[in-house]
Amino acid sequence: MGGPNLEVFKFGMYIMFPIAIMYYFGTNLDNRFSVHGFWPAPEQTNKVPFEKDEIHAELERLKSKRLEKRDRRLAAEAQMNGQAGEE
Template identity: 40%
Template structure:
């Protein structure tokens, strides 16, 4: 059908595309410039993450109360800012 030249071209393309992608996206400077800023937007900072999971019921209730209080405070601040 296509002949040996087509097969050589397809084989070269199959090898070139992944290698070119690894060279381009595997560059540490590209990672620092493009991935890390987006990661900071997508995921919360480590200070906001809960490092220990509460195991007993009272600790879970305390954590939920803390989260709800933070949410209410943010909502109140946002409402106050909108009224200004």
């Protein structure tokens, strides 16, 4: 059997191995595991309006966008119905 030196070595390995793994994977994470361009830039993210005027302006923008899409859809449906009636 091994002696006390072997037991001290094993104890040291049991203690140091997890610490070494945590140190290796825990340092310099931004450079080691980062993917360039993964997260959107701040100017590309949604900005939630908090002021009353900003909220109303955003609601008006969304309403006009929805109505514009509705008008295009209705025009496309009318065109499809007109083509279907000619056949």
